[in-house]
Amino acid sequence: MASLRNRIIHLNRCRGITRRTIMYMLTIDPRLSTIYNLSLSQLTSRFAIPPNNARPLHHDLHDLTLQKEIIRDLNSYTILTVVDESYPAVLKTIKDPPLVIYxxxxxxxxxxxxxxxxxxxxxxxxxxxxxxxxxxxxxxxxxxxxxxxxxxxxxxxxxxxxxxxxxxxxxxxxxxxxxxxxxxxxxxxxxxxxxxxxxxxxxxxxxxxxxxxxxxxxxxxxxxxxxxxxxxxxxxxxxxxxxxxxxxxxxxxxxxxxxxxxxxxxxxxxxxxxxxxxxxxxxxxxxxxxxxxxxxxxx
The missing domain is CATH 3.40.50.450 (Rossmann fold)
Known part of the structure; x- marks a missing residue:
């Protein structure tokens, strides 16, 4: 998942994580450039993710099947993320805006x-x-x-x-x-x-x-x-x-x-x-x- 928008799409489809946590991750690591290199224990400690959630999240971050699904969807649909210029401005100010829109x-x-x-x-x-x-x-x-x-x-x-x-x-x-x-x-x-x-x-x-x-x-x-x-x-x-x-x-x-x-x-x-x-x-x-x-x- 090379680009920031693709990482957001990927994270949004991982188990064990909420939109709120993803937004928190973006404040700590605006490019989401390090999350794929973190161990299970580092995910837990750095982002206060309970171990029962961190395990499926860590698995999905490195799941090639999930990554292939996302690539397929990127080729099949127009997908907007909260960091895209084309994302509706009216949604950015609502409580808990969707991070990804298919x-x-x-x-x-x-x-x-x-x-x-x-x-x-x-x-x-x-x-x-x-x-x-x-x-x-x-x-x-x-x-x-x-x-x-x-x-x-x-x-x-x-x-x-x-x-x-x-x-x-x-x-x-x-x-x-x-x-x-x-x-x-x-x-x-x-x-x-x-x-x-x-x-x-x-x-x-x-x-x-x-x-x-x-x-x-x-x-x-x-x-x-x-x-x-x-x-x-x-x-x-x-x-x-x-x-x-x-x-x-x-x-x-x-x-x-x-x-x-x-x-x-x-x-x-x-x-x-x-x-x-x-x-x-x-x-x-x-x-x-x-x-x-x-x-x-x-x-």
Whole structure:
């Protein structure tokens, strides 16, 4: 792994190490030039890595099979690391930014503004598409990038709206490109790779795991000017993304509905707690007009 970026990609795929530890290593050894020469005990003492973690890490640092996998992926995908100029500036300032991003599709979309993340329940009500049709078409026609997680329900609808209106869309996955989830979205994945962008912080051969989905939510909100919740039940995983967005200083929007609709109780609660009520695209576009200059100058 000759270059710094390749070493970061390699370390990020090793067992026994966290993103936080890799960032710490970079402060001690900015080129990561010595880590491959360290013994097991030196890894433990220098970076405070427990022996049970240091052993698999030391093995993976010198595993030729793993290195061959990485070389294959470097030749197959566009891979961005946190030290690359092309890495999205908006992600560098969030808490625990992804160190490595695997991409398929048009990477230039990452530089396009404004971007809005669309999230919501995997089991939407019969009114969900009508709500989205009130807000999304004009935003897409005004060249907003639509970002979501390619899950069932609202996420899939969001990407489909963007594609239908010839807009730009980014899908952030909870697993690697060789393990598309849900399987029913394989065709959607293929289309987004051709007409938009798909990205994941997980290597292509990494299957999705339950904890990946809340983890990837920080990227969905982090790439966006704001997050719009279409529908969410009172106790919903969607609210994790909302918390991430608030923590990152992003705008949060919600579509209201009758209190008798279970799929919208979460949205109504969010509005009570200060999220901006959205019933038209102008509700979001006005905020962008006011905040555009600050957003652009910030990055």
């Amino acid at each position: 991409t398929r599709g048009d990477v230039s979309i990452l530089r396009h503004t404004p971007a809005l993340s669309i999230i919501g329940t995997r089991s939407p009500s019969k009114h969900a598409l009508t709500k989205m049709n009130l807000v999304l078409p004009k935003l897409i026609q005004e060249d907003w990038v639509i970002i979501s997680g390619m899950a069932k329900g609202i996420d899939s609808y969001a990407h489909q709206f963007a594609l239908r209106f010839n807009g730009k869309t980014i899908a952030i996955l909870g697993g690697g490109f060789e393990h598309i989830y849900p399987r029913q979205n394989v065709a959607l994945f293929d289309r987004i790779t051709k007409e938009g962008l798909v990205l994941s912080e997980y290597p292509p051969n990494k299957p999705p795991a339950r904890f990946h989905f809340p983890e990837r939510n920080r990227i969905i909100s982090g790439l966006s000017f704001g997050t719009l919740v279409i529908e969410a039940k009172e106790r919903s995983g969607t609210l994790i993304t909302v918390d991430q967005a608030l923590d990152q200083g992003r705008e949060v929007y919600a579509v209201p509905d009758s209190p008798t609709v279970p799929e919208s109780i979460g949205c109504n609660r969010m509005i009570q707690d200060g999220a901006k009520l959205v019933i038209s695209p102008e509700d979001i576009m006005e905020d962008w007009s006011r905040g555009k200059e600050n957003w652009i100058n910030q990055w």
